[in-house]
Amino acid sequence: MIQLKDVSYVRLGSPDLESAEIFATTCLGLQIAERGKKDLYLRSDARAHTLCYSEGNPNDQTVGFEVEDEASLQEAASTLESLGHAVHAGSPHEAEQRKVRAFIGFRDPTGNHIELVVRPERSGRRYFASRDAGITGFSHIGLNSSDPARDERFWTQVCNARVSDRIGDIPLMRVNAIHHTIALVRAPKAGIQHINHQVESSDDVLRSYYFLSERRVPIVFGPGRHPTSGARFLYFEGPDGMIFEYSVGVDEIEDETTHRPRQFGFEPASFCMWGSKPAGMTLPNN
Amino acid sequence: MNNGRAIPLISSVCYVRLAVSEPGASARFVSDIFGLQRVADQDGEIAFRSDDRFRTVSLGHQAPDGASVGIEVWDDDALKEIGRRLSTAGFTAREATAGECRRRYVQSALLAEDASGNRIDLVVRPTRSGRRYFPARDAGIVAFHGVGLRTTDHVRDLAFWRALGAEVSDWVGDIAYVRIDGLHHRVALYPSKRNGILYTAFEVEALDHIMQNSYFMQESQLRVVQGPGREPASRQMFLHVEGPDGLIFSYVNGMATLDGKPRLARQFPLATTSLCDWGSESKDVPELGAAV
Numbered sequence: 001m002i003q004l005k006d007v008s009y010v011r012l013g014s015p016d017l018e019s020a021e022i023f024a025t026t027c028l029g030l031q032i033a034e035r036g037k038k039d040l041y042l043r044s045d046a047r048a049h050t051l052c053y054s055e056g057n058p059n060d061q062t063v064g065f066e067v068e069d070e071a072s073l074q075e076a077a078s079t080l081e082s083l084g085h086a087v088h089a090g091s092p093h094e095a096e097q098r099k100v101r102a103f104i105g106f107r108d109p110t111g112n113h114i115e116l117v118v119r120p121e122r123s124g125r126r127y128f129a130s131r132d133a134g135i136t137g138f139s140h141i142g143l144n145s146s147d148p149a150r151d152e153r154f155w156t157q158v159c160n161a162r163v164s165d166r167i168g169d170i171p172l173m174r175v176n177a178i179h180h181t182i183a184l185v186r187a188p189k190a191g192i193q194h195i196n197h198q199v200e201s202s203d204d205v206l207r208s209y210y211f212l213s214e215r216r217v218p219i220v221f222g223p224g225r226h227p228t229s230g231a232r233f234l235y236f237e238g239p240d241g242m243i244f245e246y247s248v249g250v251d252e253i254e255d256e257t258t259h260r261p262r263q264f265g266f267e268p269a270s271f272c273m274w275g276s277k278p279a280g281m282t283l284p285n286n
Numbered sequence: 287m288n289n290g291r292a293i294p295l296i297s298s299v300c301y302v303r304l305a306v307s308e309p310g311a312s313a314r315f316v317s318d319i320f321g322l323q324r325v326a327d328q329d330g331e332i333a334f335r336s337d338d339r340f341r342t343v344s345l346g347h348q349a350p351d352g353a354s355v356g357i358e359v360w361d362d363d364a365l366k367e368i369g370r371r372l373s374t375a376g377f378t379a380r381e382a383t384a385g386e387c388r389r390r391y392v393q394s395a396l397l398a399e400d401a402s403g404n405r406i407d408l409v410v411r412p413t414r415s416g417r418r419y420f421p422a423r424d425a426g427i428v429a430f431h432g433v434g435l436r437t438t439d440h441v442r443d444l445a446f447w448r449a450l451g452a453e454v455s456d457w458v459g460d461i462a463y464v465r466i467d468g469l470h471h472r473v474a475l476y477p478s479k480r481n482g483i484l485y486t487a488f489e490v491e492a493l494d495h496i497m498q499n500s501y502f503m504q505e506s507q508l509r510v511v512q513g514p515g516r517e518p519a520s521r522q523m524f525l526h527v528e529g530p531d532g533l534i535f536s537y538v539n540g541m542a543t544l545d546g547k548p549r550l551a552r553q554f555p556l557a558t559t560s561l562c563d564w565g566s567e568s569k570d571v572p573e574l575g576a577a578v
Contacts, residue, residue: 206514206565223497223514275505
């Protein structure tokens with residue numbers, strides 16, 4: 001079984017790196033780690049980078065997960081190949097671009113581009129945000145799925161993900177104690193549905209609501225509170241239609257052995273217990 | 287805070303009596319929308335509960351003795367002391383008649399006025415209820431919290447509150463947050479062109495209820511005059527909702543408690559960032575919008 005430790009980074013293609021940089025620094029609040037000719041590396045926590053924009057097609061979206069070591073990486077490659085997934089072994093140059101020791105790439109059953117990485121770089125300098133959004137780190141992603149039941153089996157049987165809760169047939173899955181690191185979202189084609197950063201407090205969620213509203217950043221859902229994870233949240237739209245989320249107060253699963261996934265009905269109250277309604281963002285099952 | 291006394295003179299803000307043009311419409315707002323428990327009418331006034339007190343809000347049809355705020359006084363000795371202090375400070379206060387006490391559900395009272403003409407009832411033994419509070423809808427209200435008052439003479443009005451043993455916790459411009467117990471404030475004085483009650487605040491259980499009520503008001507198409515927001519000075523989260531006649535009812539939570547040690551009142555500039563940490567603004571209520 002492939003042992004995912006944590007989500008590591010997201011790589012996004014963008015035709016307009018300049019706009020991406022303005023959004024990432026003045027709205028989202030990330031720190032520029034490195035600005036290349038065709039790449040923009042952004043930090044959100046102690047890691048050297050957690051988000052990278054590369055000049056290119058916005059449909060090129062990749063999520064990286066950390067695994068233990070190079071032996072685990074080789075094992076994962078054999079497992080995936082035996083199941084019929086084409087595996088790309090990252091070249092040293094490609095690994096350097098990702099600031100990791102080694103990696104492999106493959107596609108999940110929906111076709112999402114996934115990378116497994118070993119020894120992603122940390123930074124010696126602490127994270128220093130470009131605006132005071134209160135970000136404490138990159139935390140999870142919403143991942144498109146054309147068949148949630150099939151993809152749940154992939155993430156939980158081939159990989160080590162565990163279902164924390166379900167809304168309808170949509171699983172929220174964890175790979176460590178945090179309530180969820182991967183949230184599947186029903187969608188016709190592959191892609192990252194949202195990118196989550198944790199913030200310090202619910203004050204930060206509300207402050208950003210007013211801050212982003214004033215700057216005409218489309219707020220697509222929230223401020224609200226998920227009854228599943230308990231997190232207070234705000235979803236808003238960034239460059240190329242990508243949705244970003246701030247949230248705080250995600251539950252941790254205290255007892256791994258006795259936790260039973262709860263079933264929530266597929267209705268708005270299962271996504272927000274405060275009563276906010278998604279605007280310009282489809283709920284996962286739609 | 288106790289002005290050298292072993293026990294404080296006053297202990298809480300215990301009710302508001304509001305004069306409205308259409309008590310029926312206002313009552314529907316207070317119970318069905320805002321979420322207080324409507325109880326039996328008496329003397330032509332519609333009354334509501336918000337906690338274990340017998341009544342905390344009454345609505346009268348432009349009642350002859352007008353709107354007033356009830357302040358609970360420790361006992362009759364304290365009431366006498368307050369009478370002496372107010373008279374020394376140049377304020378008038380008269381003893382309430384038996385009828386006035388009955389309408390206020392209290393045993394004895396001094397009816398006073400601050401320099402702006404706000405009626406302040408200083409009351410002893412306001413009635414409690416043996417039945418628990420059971421509201422019409424789940425707005426999360428746990429207790430009546432306090433009031434915001436408009437003031438046309440903030441120096442003299444503050445002298446009035448100081449005569450009762452209250453103290454200023456912090457200033458935003460000349461807005462004074464006035465403390466009467468262990469909480470940052472129960473009364474806030476807002477400089478204004480007129481007098482009157484600016485808002486009546488009710489504590490809810492948590493931020494959840496501030497936000498749930500915020501979306502409830504949106505869906506009910508009621509006007510939120512400010513919020514959801516958070517006062518930087520008191521750390522109190524708030525949602526100010528407007529009902530009929532421009533009455534403002536507020537949901538609040540999270541106010542800072544003070545430890546009773548001597549503490550200097552802090553001065554914040556009169557700016558929107560001093561009134562809301564999150565960034566909410568009030569465009570229509572000048573007192574809330576740092577615009578006076």
